[in-house]
Structures are given as structure tokens and as C-alpha cells.
């Protein structure tokens with residue numbers, strides 16, 4: 001009889017485990033510029049404890065934590081992601097490294113059973129993206145990609161307009177963005193060197209423009225790409241905004257592409273860190289019932305650059321409907337972190353799933369390869 005009743009006793013090992021994990025144990029991999037935004041948001045979460053930080057540069061993680069008001073006596077420091085993940089029992093990590101180490105850090109963390117928030121762009125190549133998605137699937141853990149514009153009401157409005165059916169069936173999209181002179185080198189050269197960045201404007205800001213429109217239309221699979229990329233400004237001591245780095249500039253500063261998507265949709269794309277022009281133009285989404293114009297925007301912060309316009313016919317008349325820009329005070333960086341934590345702890349759907357961003361990365365990779373080959377290529381994206 002006693003044995004039968006034992007079956008209904010509380011399992012204390014589980015209870016102990018839970019109390020040990022009372023706070024979400026977070027580690028930061030890569031303590032550079034963007035890690036500051038991650039830490040600022042984690043600090044707003046009372047259920048989070050930052051317990052470990054790793055950076056390849058000796059002393060950088062320690063100084064980073066001091067500068068960002070963290071109690072360094074409570075944090076363990078490591079010389080790379082491997083040492084940290086081999087030793088620490090973490091619930092979640094932020095991968096805030098430069099692009100070229102996104103894949104290895106993310107895959108290592110997932111293999112260790114840790115949930116990952118991975119900064120954008122997802123990685124550099126399609127092969128890496130596929131390996132990341134496979135590691136995520138095998139781990140059963142949550143992986144979310146760091147696209148903070150997704151949480152902005154204006155970006156959500158773009159998707160709502162498309163989903164409302166107001167535009168009808170979508171058949172053509174033009175998107176992209178750019179700067180007249182804006183090659184980034186905020187705290188060093190990790191964005192512009194081949195060994196650290198791997199890709200330039202194409203991945204850095206191109207991924208946001210692609211996400212804005214692809215997310216709105218439900219991320220159809222990309223099929224073919226004709227791509228072009230160049231580096232005239234970065235390599236020019238005359239025209240670069242960072243001429244002191246002309247000799248080491250090793251990525252693209254401009255890219256353009258013509259992409260065919262499943263469902264017969266055409267995507268016309270261009271992106272620039274630098275060019276002899278202020279903007280490559282507005283984003284337009286054409287459907288059989290209406291067209292949407294989104295003013296030129298870099299969109300990394302969720303901005304749509306001004307009021308949007310829907311062009312449609314009402315009672316036989318051609319009319320325009322203005323959609324005002326929403327004055328938003330949402331903290332998109334905080335929402336990106338909080339939604340990742342909530343998904344991780346509940347085992348829920350990642351807020352920005354890798355299954356979508358795999359297609360974003362496939363286009364980026366396709367543009368780079370097509371440009372090198374000088375011809376259109378078919379995209380071969382394996383099922384995960």
C-alpha cells in the first residue's frame with residue numbers, strides 16, 4: 001500500500017531543479033557594440049541573471065560588464081564561446097559576435113542544449129544557415145534571430161495591410177535601402193573586413209529590407225536569383241566615408257538582385273552602404289487589387305520613413321488611402337529579448353523563427369554567388 005501512495009509524492013529532484021533555475025541563467029557571447037543593447041534589455045528583466053560572458057579579446061568582456069553596470073563578481077568570464085559553454089549551465093545565450101562566427105557559436109550552444117538569440121544577419125552562407133537550422137531541430141531548443149523591427153507597430157502594419165487582402169494577390173515587390181555615405185566602422189573594422197564580416201551592406205542592412213517585405217507576404221520560398229555586388233566606395237580613398245580603411249575593406253558596399261519567389265512573385269532589391277545617390281527609392285508592393293508605397297527607410301529600427309500610401313480603385317475611381325506612421329514608443333530591442341526569453345522558458349514558438357530567416361539568408365547567399373558567377377542561379381534550399 002505504502003509503495004502505491006509513494007507514486008503520488010512530489011518528486012523533490014524536480015522541485016530542487018526548479019528552485020536552482022529560479023532565475024533565467026543567461027550568457028553573452030561577443031561583448032562588442034550590439035551586446036550593450038542586449039544587456040540593457042536583460043537588465044530590464046527581473047527574472048534574468050547574466051552569469052557568464054565570453055569574448056576572444058582578453059579583458060574585453062570584463063571591461064564591457066563594468067561599463068554596463070553589471071556586478072563582475074557574479075559573472076564568470078571566458079576567452080571564447082567554447083570554454084563558456086563547456087563549463088556553464090545556461091538557459092539562454094545571446095550570440096553577439098561578428099557575422100563570421102555566428103554559425104559556430106550558435107551550433108555549439110544548441111548542441112549543448114542552450115536556447116539561442118542570434119543577432120542578424122543569421123550568418124554568412126546558406127550552408128551555414130542550413131547547419132544552424134539542423135542543429136536547432138536536433139536540439140529541440142529555441143532559436144530566434146535578432147530582427148527587432150518585427151516588434152514595431154509600423155512594421156506590423158505593413159504585414160497587416162498585406163494580410164487584410166486589400167492589395168489582392170501580390171505579384172511584384174521593389175525594396176531596399178541605402179545611404180549616400182554610411183559604411184559602418186563604429187568601434188573598429190569588424191563590419192568591413194572579410195575575415196570578420198564575410199558580407200557587407202548585403203547582409204548588414206539588406207537582411208532588414210528583405211525581412212520587411214518577405215515577412216509581410218508570408219516568406220515564400222525563393223527560387224532563382226540574379227545578383228550583383230560591388231565595393232567601389234569602400235575600396236576608394238577618394239569616395240569612402242572611412243578612407244583610412246580603404247586598403248582593408250573586404251566586403252560589398254552595394255548589392256542588387258532580381259529574385260523569383262514561389263507563387264510567381266518578383267522581388268526587385270537593392271541595398272547600399274554608399275553610393276552617389278540619397279536613396280535607391282521607396283518600397284512598393286504591387287497586388288492585383290492595390291499597390292502599397294512605403295517611403296524609403298533603412299527599417300532597422302522599425303521605421304517606415306513616413307506615411308504609407310495604398311493605391312486602389314473604389315467604385316471605379318482611382319483613389320489613394322494614406323496610412324499614417326504610428327508614433328510608437330515600443331522598445332523593440334526589449335521586446336526582442338523578452339519574447340525570446342518567454343519562448344525559451346515555455347518551449348514555445350520562437351518570435352523570429354529560423355525557418356523564415358533561412359530564406360532571407362538563401363537570397364543573400366544567392367546574390368553573392370550569382371554575382372561571382374555572373375549569371376542567374378537556382379537556389380537549392382534543402383528541407384530541414
Ligand SMILES: NC(=O)c1ccc[n+]([C@@H]2O[C@H](COP(=O)([O-])OP(=O)(O)OC[C@H]3O[C@@H](n4cnc5c(N)ncnc54)[C@H](O)[C@@H]3O)[C@@H](O)[C@H]2O)c1
Pocket residue numbers: 029030031032033034035054055056057060079080081082096097098099101105119120121146148187188190191204300
Ligand atoms: N540588431 C541590430 O540593430 C544590430 C546592430 C549592430 C550590430 N548587429 C549585429 O551584431 C553582430 C555584432 O556586431 P557588433 O557591432 O557588436 O560587433 P563587434 O565587433 O563590436 O563585437 C563582436 C565581438 O564578438 C567577439 N567574438 C567573435 N567571435 C567570438 C567567439 N567565438 N567567442 C567569443 N567572442 C567572439 C569579438 O571579439 C568582438 O568583441 C553583427 O553580426 C551585427 O550585424 C546588430
